Amino acid sequence: xxxxxxxxxVRPFAGGAYCVPERxxxxxxxxxxxxxRPDAEPVGEGGRQAAWxxxxxxGPAVLRHYRRGGLRARLGARETYLWLGESRVRAYAEVRVLxxxxxxxxxxxxxLGAAYWRNGLFYRTAILVARIPGAQxxxxxxxxxxxxxxxQAIAAMHGAGVWHxxxxxxxxxxxxxxxxxxxxxxxxxxxxxxxxxxxxxxLRLRRSLVKVAGARGAQWWDALSRCLPTE
Numbered sequence: 001x002x003x004x005x006x007x008x009x010v011r012p013f014a015g016g017a018y019c020v021p022e023r024x025x026x027x028x029x030x031x032x033x034x035x036x037r038p039d040a041e042p043v044g045e046g047g048r049q050a051a052w053x054x055x056x057x058x059g060p061a062v063l064r065h066y067r068r069g070g071l072r073a074r075l076g077a078r079e080t081y082l083w084l085g086e087s088r089v090r091a092y093a094e095v096r097v098l099x100x101x102x103x104x105x106x107x108x109x110x111x112l113g114a115a116y117w118r119n120g121l122f123y124r125t126a127i128l129v130a131r132i133p134g135a136q137x138x139x140x141x142x143x144x145x146x147x148x149x150x151x152q153a154i155a156a157m158h159g160a161g162v163w164h165x166x167x168x169x170x171x172x173x174x175x176x177x178x179x180x181x182x183x184x185x186x187x188x189x190x191x192x193x194x195x196x197x198x199x200x201x202x203l204r205l206r207r208s209l210v211k212v213a214g215a216r217g218a219q220w221w222d223a224l225s226r227c228l229p230t231e
Contacts, residue, residue, distance in 0.1 A: 003019070003086050003087050003089075003092050004019045004092060004095065004096070005096055005099035005100075007021060008020065008021055008022065008095075009021075009025045011025070011028065013030055015117050015118060016115060016116045016117040016118050016123070017086070017115070017116060018030060018032070018033060018113060018114065018115035018116075019092065019113065019114050019115075020032075020112065020113040021112070021113075024058060024112070024113065027057045027058075028057075028058075028113060030115065032054075032056070032058065032063075032113055032115075033113065033114075033115040033126040033128060035052055035063065035065060035126075037054060039054050039055055039056065040052035040053070040054050040063065041054075049067075050064060050065045050066070050067045051063065051064040051065075052064075053131065054128075058113070058128065058130075059112075059130060059131075060130070060131040060133075061128050061129060061130055061131050062109070062128070062129050062130075062131050063127075063128050064126060064127050064128075064129070065079065065124070065125075065126045066079065066081070066090050066091065066124070066125050066127075066186060067079055068081075079124050080119075080122040080123065080124060081122060081123055081124075081125070082121060082122060083118060083120075083121055083122060083123050086116075089116045089123065089125055090125050090186055090187070091114035091115065091116060091125040091126055091127040092114050092116075092125075093188075094111070094114070094127055094186055094188070095111040095114045095127065096190075097162060097185045097188045097190060098110070098111040098129070099111060100160070100161075100162070100190060101157065101160055101162060101182075101185075104156075104160040105156075106153070106156055106157060106160060106182070107179060107180065107181045107182070108181060108182050108183065108185070109129035109130050109131075109132060109181070109183055110129060110130040111127065111128075111129050111130075112128040113127070113128040114126065114127045114128070129183075132173055132175050132181050132183075133175060133176055134175055134176030135173040135174065135175055135176075135181065136173065136174050137169065137170045137171075137172065137173055138150065138169045138170070138172040138173070138174070138209075139169035139170050139209075139213075141174060142209075142213055142216060142217065142220050144174075144178075145174065145220070146178070146180075147220060147223040147224040147226075147227050148227040149178075149179075149180045150172060150180055150224055150227075151224050151225075151227035151228045152180070152227075153172070153180040153181075153182055154167070154182075154201065154202070154228065155229050157182060158193040158197075158201070161190055161191055161192055161193060162185070162188055162189070162190055162193065163188060163189045163193050163197050163200075163201065164182065164185065164188055164201055165185075165186065165187035165188055165189070166184060166186070166187070166204070167182075167201045167202075167204050167205045167208075168204065168205060168208035169205070169208040169211075169212045169217070170208075171183050171184045172205075202225065202228065205221065205224075206218070206221040209221050
């Protein structure tokens with residue numbers, strides 16, 4: 001498996017490597033992936049305290065460091081993952097999925113770079129993606145969100161052979177022109193999406209909507225489900 005999409009380059013450094021599109025090869029550096037960079041502004045809603053708005057030669061972007069949840073996070077392994085080879089680095093895998101979906105014509109963030117830092121059997125990783133102008137999460141605008149447009153985006157994602165690992169009300173965005181975008185493809189899987197897998201995505205979104213907006217969220221999901229294609 002190729003670690004990166006066509007037209008990207010890998011730049012090793014002491015303790016890790018980063019990859020960027022060829023057009024950034026001369027300007028990029030490890031500082032692009034540093035959460036402590038001077039221009040970094042924490043993302044609030046949906047950021048999990050691990051995402052920052054940044055700007056620079058790469059343009060307006062979002063820098064995200066990968067973090068675990070659940071028991072492993074409580075045991076102190078929140079930012080480390082078992083090293084299984086460069087092709088299995090989570091940020092690199094997400095770059096490949098984003099590149100695939102963009103080539104398929106879907107609205108997902110443009111990947112601008114990814115990096116990892118290895119320490120023995122473990123590693124940390126980060127991704128840099130283009131910022132979506134004027135973006136608002138579905139969670140905050142149910143009263144102005146078109147269920148049919150969201151249904152179309154979800155169906156297109158599944159049709160392109162991608163299963164989303166965490167399709168929730170914060171990972172569906174609307175831009176300033178009310179167009180739907182899907183984000184956060186960490187742990188996404190590429191291949192034929194079965195009807196069962198597609199339904200699992202939909203039910204995950206329903207649970208998220210109910211958690212965010214209660215009965216109103218359930219009603220909105222019902223409207224969405226009526227717009228989804230039958231399997």
